[in-house]
Amino acid sequence: MKTIGYAAQAAGSPLALFSFERRALRPGDVAIEILYCGVCHSDLHQVRNDWGWARFPLVPGHEIVGRVVAVGADVVGFQPGDPVAVGCMVDSCQECDQCHAGEEQFCRNGMTQTYADRDRITGELTQGGYSRHIVVRQEFVLAVPEGLDLSRAAPLLCAGITTYSPLRQWGVGPGSRVGVIGLGGLGHMAVKLAAALGAHVTVISRTRAKEQDALALGADALLASGDTAAMKAAASAFDLIIDTVPVRHDVTPYMPLLDVDGTLVIVGQVGPLEPPATVPFIMGRRRLAGSLIGGIAETQELLDFCGRKNILPDCEMIRMDEIDTAFERMERADVRYRFVIDMASLPVPADAGF
Numbered sequence: 001m002k003t004i005g006y007a008a009q010a011a012g013s014p015l016a017l018f019s020f021e022r023r024a025l026r027p028g029d030v031a032i033e034i035l036y037c038g039v040c041h042s043d044l045h046q047v048r049n050d051w052g053w054a055r056f057p058l059v060p061g062h063e064i065v066g067r068v069v070a071v072g073a074d075v076v077g078f079q080p081g082d083p084v085a086v087g088c089m090v091d092s093c094q095e096c097d098q099c100h101a102g103e104e105q106f107c108r109n110g111m112t113q114t115y116a117d118r119d120r121i122t123g124e125l126t127q128g129g130y131s132r133h134i135v136v137r138q139e140f141v142l143a144v145p146e147g148l149d150l151s152r153a154a155p156l157l158c159a160g161i162t163t164y165s166p167l168r169q170w171g172v173g174p175g176s177r178v179g180v181i182g183l184g185g186l187g188h189m190a191v192k193l194a195a196a197l198g199a200h201v202t203v204i205s206r207t208r209a210k211e212q213d214a215l216a217l218g219a220d221a222l223l224a225s226g227d228t229a230a231m232k233a234a235a236s237a238f239d240l241i242i243d244t245v246p247v248r249h250d251v252t253p254y255m256p257l258l259d260v261d262g263t264l265v266i267v268g269q270v271g272p273l274e275p276p277a278t279v280p281f282i283m284g285r286r287r288l289a290g291s292l293i294g295g296i297a298e299t300q301e302l303l304d305f306c307g308r309k310n311i312l313p314d315c316e317m318i319r320m321d322e323i324d325t326a327f328e329r330m331e332r333a334d335v336r337y338r339f340v341i342d343m344a345s346l347p348v349p350a351d352a353g354f
Ligand SMILES: NC(=O)c1ccc[n+]([C@@H]2O[C@H](COP(=O)([O-])OP(=O)(O)OC[C@H]3O[C@@H](n4cnc5c(N)ncnc54)[C@H](O)[C@@H]3O)[C@@H](O)[C@H]2O)c1
Pocket: 039, 040, 041, 042, 043, 045, 158, 159, 162, 181, 182, 183, 184, 185, 186, 187, 205, 206, 244, 245, 246, 247, 249, 266, 267, 268, 269, 270, 291, 292, 293, 330, 331, 333, 335, 337
């Protein structure tokens, strides 16, 4: 089945129109016409091969919302026309303890990433959501609840679940004191979701520049990490800090902000940190942890939660041919707070399938 997308042909090259094949439907597969795809900072990392495991040609995109166009013979619960979503994973073994526990992201045999990965059966490269169509096995297709604005739902599939999962894992609820470092795509979802769970939420930002935004997103306060006196005054003030900073940095100044037994969860930087001082860990039994997206059941739980509470990301809609400018702006932290690509802006050639 022919489709079309935008791909990088090599590390760091600009994205350009790319025709390629989606696999023929297997019995358990759902074919989806993609309507919207969010632009995650991971897409930029992968296009530049920052993590060293990208594969080219590479069609990025793992915040996918669309409508079902066809289903395989064994598909249960999805039919053409249904609004659906796909996130960062498209397959896993379905047999190991982690898959059974609904933590497919930690599949013992390796989950299959939506793009820059290899199909478990054929070994073909997986290609992501900056495209008109995708074919995904039904276990990795999410239902978009009725009433959720499709044009804004896409970032929930990565920015949303990546911040929701640690909030749930660490039991955030009314009375929890949550800090969020880095107010970008992930950070702004962390604020909205933590606030919706009833927590007291503080954005921890380098300056006060985003204070009004932080409050408008639902935060109770902003703490400027560059303000030494304010940082000192905030000692032991948090139970959980979610760190979304996308680059190498030093967590040492943030650790004393945690209360005894508090945890700082890294979801941003995939790679080295500056070596941290251990004193704040020892003097307060503070913990440094990490978290990767979330399982499929938890992602569905998030979508349903956002449907009930009408929680949506703040999106700036772009055309597919504006992606390189969007990447540049993301690099400069000039995005409020997630770019979403309108896939109708991508031309479909006459010979495309579906
Ligand atoms: N763990 C996971 O499962 C997972 C999932 C998705 C994304 N990620 C990673 O999370 C990171 C963030 O992604 P995003 O889409 O939110 O990016 P983004 O560009 O939208 O936001 C990053 C924010 O961090 C801020 N920032 C940058 N350097 C900072 C610093 N030194 N101190 C404080 N703030 C700083 C920027 O101003 C920006 O607001 C990326 O590295 C991405 O690859 C991880």
